[in-house]
Amino acid sequence: MPLLPAFPARSYAFTEYLPVKNFLSGEFKEGSTGQWLPVENPRHGKPMGQMTLSSAADVDAAVEGAKKAQVAWGRTPMRERAQVMLKLKMLMERDNEELSWLVSHENGKTFAEGKGDVDKGIECVEFAASLHMMADGGQLDVSRGVNCRLTHEPLGVVAGIVPFNFPVMVPLWMAPNALMAGNAFVLKPSEIVPYGAMKLAALLKEAGLPDGLFQVVNGQREVVEAIVDHPGIAAVGFVGSTKVAKILYARGAATGKRMLCLGSAKNHVIVVPDADLELTSSNIVASSYGCAGQRCMASSLVVAVGDVQPIVDAMADRVRKLKLGEDMGPVISAAARERITAYISGAEKLGAKVLVDGRGAAVPGNGGHWVGPTVLDHVTPDMPAGCEEIFGPVLSIVRVPTLEAAFALQNRSYYANGAAIFTTRGAVARAAVERLEAGMVGINVGVPVPREPFSFGGFNNSKFGHGDITGWDGFRFFSRPKKVTEKWAAASDASWMS
Numbered sequence: 001m002p003l004l005p006a007f008p009a010r011s012y013a014f015t016e017y018l019p020v021k022n023f024l025s026g027e028f029k030e031g032s033t034g035q036w037l038p039v040e041n042p043r044h045g046k047p048m049g050q051m052t053l054s055s056a057a058d059v060d061a062a063v064e065g066a067k068k069a070q071v072a073w074g075r076t077p078m079r080e081r082a083q084v085m086l087k088l089k090m091l092m093e094r095d096n097e098e099l100s101w102l103v104s105h106e107n108g109k110t111f112a113e114g115k116g117d118v119d120k121g122i123e124c125v126e127f128a129a130s131l132h133m134m135a136d137g138g139q140l141d142v143s144r145g146v147n148c149r150l151t152h153e154p155l156g157v158v159a160g161i162v163p164f165n166f167p168v169m170v171p172l173w174m175a176p177n178a179l180m181a182g183n184a185f186v187l188k189p190s191e192i193v194p195y196g197a198m199k200l201a202a203l204l205k206e207a208g209l210p211d212g213l214f215q216v217v218n219g220q221r222e223v224v225e226a227i228v229d230h231p232g233i234a235a236v237g238f239v240g241s242t243k244v245a246k247i248l249y250a251r252g253a254a255t256g257k258r259m260l261c262l263g264s265a266k267n268h269v270i271v272v273p274d275a276d277l278e279l280t281s282s283n284i285v286a287s288s289y290g291c292a293g294q295r296c297m298a299s300s301l302v303v304a305v306g307d308v309q310p311i312v313d314a315m316a317d318r319v320r321k322l323k324l325g326e327d328m329g330p331v332i333s334a335a336a337r338e339r340i341t342a343y344i345s346g347a348e349k350l351g352a353k354v355l356v357d358g359r360g361a362a363v364p365g366n367g368g369h370w371v372g373p374t375v376l377d378h379v380t381p382d383m384p385a386g387c388e389e390i391f392g393p394v395l396s397i398v399r400v401p402t403l404e405a406a407f408a409l410q411n412r413s414y415y416a417n418g419a420a421i422f423t424t425r426g427a428v429a430r431a432a433v434e435r436l437e438a439g440m441v442g443i444n445v446g447v448p449v450p451r452e453p454f455s456f457g458g459f460n461n462s463k464f465g466h467g468d469i470t471g472w473d474g475f476r477f478f479s480r481p482k483k484v485t486e487k488w489a490a491a492s493d494a495s496w497m498s
């Protein structure tokens with residue numbers, strides 16, 4: 001039975017998909033609850049399919065199958081593991097268009113944004129596929145006839161729990177590195193967008209990954225908690241909201257698991273008067289409204305220093321020209337639309353000026369969860385729109401008199417995923433690198449997401465746990481270092497101190 005429609009609509013037309021099942025030991029299976037959850041297409045606001053709901057028993061089955069498969073995989077040379085990743089990359093390229101539409105259908109992104117999700121996912125696969133080519137020199141002759149070396153051992157069965165906003169990329173932040181390290185990987189997709197993971201499971205099977213190494217368990221809180229509590233799972237990577245990240249980090253760590261939990265964001269973008277008008281306004285608008293603002297690296301708060309009115313005007317002009325439905329998709333759900341519009345109205349009530357108002361916007365002839373791009377000026381840092389994550393197409397502008405005040409404001413932020421500055425002065429840029437307290441800093445870049453092999457992760461309440469989730473850090477998170485000291489000395493009295 002095909003998993004997805006044989007000819008997926010290569011357009012924004014409403015497309016129905018077959019039901020999403022779990023992927024356990026190489027087969028698609030229904031969860032044990034017998035219940036199904038509708039999966040909505042946010043552009044049309046109606047169900048495009050449904051997803052099986054699983055219980056803790058399904059997590060047990062996934063871990064059991066994963067454990068068995070991992071034994072041989074853990075002993076498989078890395079170069080052989082890499083062949084699967086190389087094949088996966090080719091298959092993702094072959095099916096890039098289909099995957100991009102799929103992401104667009106389940107998440108509401110524009111096709112170009114769906115393609116961005118897929119392309120960045122491919123980059124993560126490429127990094128993992130190269131790991132065996134990048135031996136990091138963990139070897140030293142420490143004494144006469146004695147050498148020490150470092151190997152990276154698998155942890156066993158590891159897991160990833162992911163959010164709705166990047167259905168393909170975020171699972172690929174974790175799974176390829178975890179598999180390359182010799183682990184089996186259990187994925188809990190977002191129940192809002194489970195199709196991307198189902199397609200990845202099919203592609204990994206086609207790429208030759210042995211059954212049991214990539215297990216997908218679909219569900220909600222019960223499944224997440226069963227994963228975090230499971231004694232057979234050694235490490236969990238979580239990406240989602242801070243509220244959940246914080247709870248799961250503590251819960252998993254209490255079981256002795258290795259936990260890395262990435263959370264929410266409120267990314268401050270400082271604009272100073274010498275900033276280039278075109279570059280600044282175009283980059284900030286792309287960053288704030290791309291993916292309808294539903295990116296943990298979106299510019300959500302502009303900190304306008306001194307007189308930058310021409311840049312604010314240029315941004316507002318660009319925002320007014322964005323075409324809803326073409327340049328920008330819907331938000332994920334009706335609940336998200338309500339939450340976002342409540343932030344706009346709340347800020348207005350507290351004295352913010354609504355420069356561009358996205359409330360009540362719609363795309364004619366379409367249902368869907370639309371919020372138009374919105375700009376709020378004269379927001380203050382204590383307003384909810386000034387300090388909380390809105391996660392929608394709303395840019396708040398806070399006015400400050402000096403660069404020092406801008407740094408101080410950013411440094412007080414509860415979240416600290418990304419931060420950026422727009423300037424043409426090197427000394428100001430350098431000061432920003434030193435003073436901004438965020439995991440990922442941009443200079444004249446609206447979305448400073450590090451490209452592989454640099455790793456992704458924030459500071460403060462945007463991340464719980466040590467290290468980052470992609471790149472080298474991701475590989476280290478899903479492996480454990482073993483130090484080997486060997487003596488092959490001709491002299492019998494050679495010691496490790498000789």
Ligand code: NAD
Nearest residue numbers: 162163164189190220221224240241244262263264265296
């Ligand atoms: P979410 O926290 O609601 O859900 C994430 C995952 O946790 C899902 O798989 C969901 O099923 C599960 N979950 C939800 N509530 C739970 C609960 N009470 N107990 C256990 N599990 C639960 O996040 P979301 O709405 O899907 O995604 C948006 C959030 O993710 C935003 O805050 C965004 O900033 C964040 N995000 C962060 C990063 C990052 O790298 N820091 C990347 C992408 C998204």
